Amino acid sequence: xxxxxxxxxxxxxxxxxxxxxxxxxxxxxxxxxxxxxxxxxxxxxxxxxxxxxxxxxxxxxxxxxxxxxxxxxxxxxxxxxxxxxxxxxxxxxxxxxxxxxxxxxxxxxxxxxxxxxxxxxxxxxxxxxxxxxxxxxxxxxxxxxxxxxxxxxxxxxxxxx
Amino acid sequence: xxxxxxxxxxxxxxxxxxxxxxxxxxxxxxxxxxxxxxxxxxxxxxxxxxxxxxxxxxxxxxxxxxxxxxxxxxxxxxxxxxxxxxxxxxxxxxxxxxxxxxxxxxxxxxxxxxxxxxxxxxxxxxxxxxxxxxxxxxxxxxxxxxxxxxxxxxxxxxxxxxxxxxxxxxxxxxxxxxxxxxxxxxxxxxxxxxxxxxxxxxxxxxxxxxxxxxxxxxxxxxxxxxxxxx
Numbered sequence: 478x479x480x481x482x483x484x485x486x487x488x489x490x491x492x493x494x495x496x497x498x499x500x501x502x503x504x505x506x507x508x509x510x511x512x513x514x515x516x517x518x519x520x521x522x523x524x525x526x527x528x529x530x531x532x533x534x535x536x537x538x539x540x541x542x543x544x545x546x547x548x549x550x551x552x553x554x555x556x557x558x559x560x561x562x563x564x565x566x567x568x569x570x571x572x573x574x575x576x577x578x579x580x581x582x583x584x585x586x587x588x589x590x591x592x593x594x595x596x597x598x599x600x601x602x603x604x605x606x607x608x609x610x611x612x613x614x615x616x617x618x619x620x621x622x623x624x625x626x627x628x629x630x631x632x633x634x635x636x637x638x
Numbered sequence: 639x640x641x642x643x644x645x646x647x648x649x650x651x652x653x654x655x656x657x658x659x660x661x662x663x664x665x666x667x668x669x670x671x672x673x674x675x676x677x678x679x680x681x682x683x684x685x686x687x688x689x690x691x692x693x694x695x696x697x698x699x700x701x702x703x704x705x706x707x708x709x710x711x712x713x714x715x716x717x718x719x720x721x722x723x724x725x726x727x728x729x730x731x732x733x734x735x736x737x738x739x740x741x742x743x744x745x746x747x748x749x750x751x752x753x754x755x756x757x758x759x760x761x762x763x764x765x766x767x768x769x770x771x772x773x774x775x776x777x778x779x780x781x782x783x784x785x786x787x788x789x790x791x792x793x794x795x796x797x798x799x800x801x802x803x804x805x806x807x808x809x810x811x812x813x814x815x816x817x818x819x820x821x822x823x824x825x826x827x828x829x830x831x832x833x834x835x836x837x838x839x840x841x842x843x844x845x846x847x848x849x850x851x852x853x854x855x856x857x858x859x860x861x862x863x864x865x866x867x868x
Contacts, residue, residue: 497825518790519839554839557832558787560825568825570683570832614678630671630824632678 488546491533493581494556494569498617498630499538500609503562508532508540511562512569516555528552533578539585540569541578549574566628599636601629608636657855658830659687661752661780661818662706662732669822676824677701683829687854689730689818704858705729708754712736714743721749730857732780735759738768745771751857752816754780756804757797769807778814778853779804783828783836784821801840808846814857815850 496503503511509532517525528548534541544552553571560566572588575581599608599618606618606629616636618629660680665673673690677698680688686701693705707724709731711717717733724731732752733744741763744750753772756764756779764779772779781804785797808815817837821827828836830851837847 550835550838553832554835557828557836560787566823566825568827570829615675628670628823629666630675630679631666632672632674635672635674 489543489576490546490549491575491578491581492542492544492549492552492556492571493573493575493584494540494542494571496535496538496540497568497570499611500617501562501565501567503565503567505532505535507563507565508535511559512542512552512555515559516552519555519558520551524548524551530555534582536585541581546576601631601636657687657702658685658851659689659704659816659854660685660821660827661689661816661854662708662754662782663688663690663819663821663827665690669826671822671824673703674698676821676827677703679824679827683827685830689854691732704854706732708732708734710734714740714747717744717750718747721747728858730854735763738763738765741768742771745775745777750777752778752780754818755782756780757782757785757800761800764804764807766807766811769811769813772813773811776814776857778816778857779808780816780818781837781842781850782818782820783833784819784826786836786839787826787828798840801842805840805842805846814853815846816853816857817847817850 512530512532513525516528516530520528528544528551530552531543532540533543542552542556553574556569556571559569573581573584594610596607596609598621599606601618604627605621607621609617610633611617614632614634616631616633618631620627663676663680665671665676673693673696677688681700687704688701689704689706691706691708693703696703705728707729709717709720709724711720711733721731730751731749732754733750734755735741735753736759741753741759744753745768781801786794789797817833819826819828833851834844834847
């Protein structure tokens with residue numbers, strides 16, 4: 478089959494979003510479902526179809542979403558309303574929009590995201606937590622247990638007090 | 639890097655002291671993030687001021703923490719009574735909106751800085767008369783973006799309609815607005831850019847959002863002639 482000439486192809490835009498917390502373990506499929514649900518819930522099926530979002534890349538801490546040109550503004554709004562992917566609470570913060578993947582991938586390489594350190598056990602407020610420290614001040618705590626694990630976001634100073 | 643504080647100072651060169659403020663966040667124990675962590679994240683998201691109800695005195699580099707007192711009351715008499723306790727000149731006094739008559743009366747009370755949670759109040763509870771009083775007395779109306787993020791369906795639609803009505807009144811009477819995330823976690827905080835995008839859902843212009851983000855600083859220290867007090 479003869480491919481469509483470039484002038485007739487649908488123009489795409491790529492949106493780079495940062496995933497927080499960095500250690501969030503949602504996979505690409507769950508992230509796609511979260512973005513798609515947020516978009517449909519906010520703008521309806523018709524607009525979501527026009528935008529046609531697709532998660533095309535996800536590295537730890539970052540996500541690249543493709544959409545049709547003209548839909549990037551609405552896609553960024555939808556990204557701001559994502560709160561959960563799968564069973565994981567997270568937030569997607571849109572960082573940049575580009576017409577090429579190359580530009581966004583270069584940007585990801587430029588922004589060295591502080592990856593969490595090895596998990597360690599700490600006690601806070603009479604409970605035992607699994608702590609992950611980030612470069613700088615940040616410490617994320619997850620309560621040890623099987624169900625309803627409490628998540629706390631603190632700093633080094635809070636733990637030392 | 640171009641921050642929102644820089645952007646605002648470029649847009650409004652005369653008011654270089656303008657702040658970029660989140661008008662209400664709820665740190666630990668009400669939420670799951672400590673005040674320090676919230677401040678660190680807020681700074682990274684482009685804010686230089688956060689408003690925290692019943693905040694303790696805490697120094698966070700690069701972020702000013704303004705304590706606030708939120709008054710939830712059924713009657714105006716109760717609001718007046720509580721106001722005398724909270725009105726120390728350092729904290730922001732925020733009153734939760736109610737019926738139309740209640741809102742009008744609250745807007746006339748001296749010492750109230752912000753009328754909040756209007757999206758929870760009944761339709762027509764904030765009308766053109768309330769808007770005029772708010773503009774005359776320099777009282778801000780808070781726009782809470784959390785229901786836009788955390789709700790969906792008819793409840794979000796109701797909030798969008800309410801905020802759109804508010805913006806229509808704001809365009810006519812130009813009363814102060816503030817924008818708050820009401821974040822109980824660092825995951826609920828949104829950047830200034832995201833706030834601009836979310837506010838565009840109900841027709842708020844980017845310049846108006848910039849102005850609303852910088853209102854809090856002016857409410858505590860209103861602009862005006864210098865007064866000799868002693």
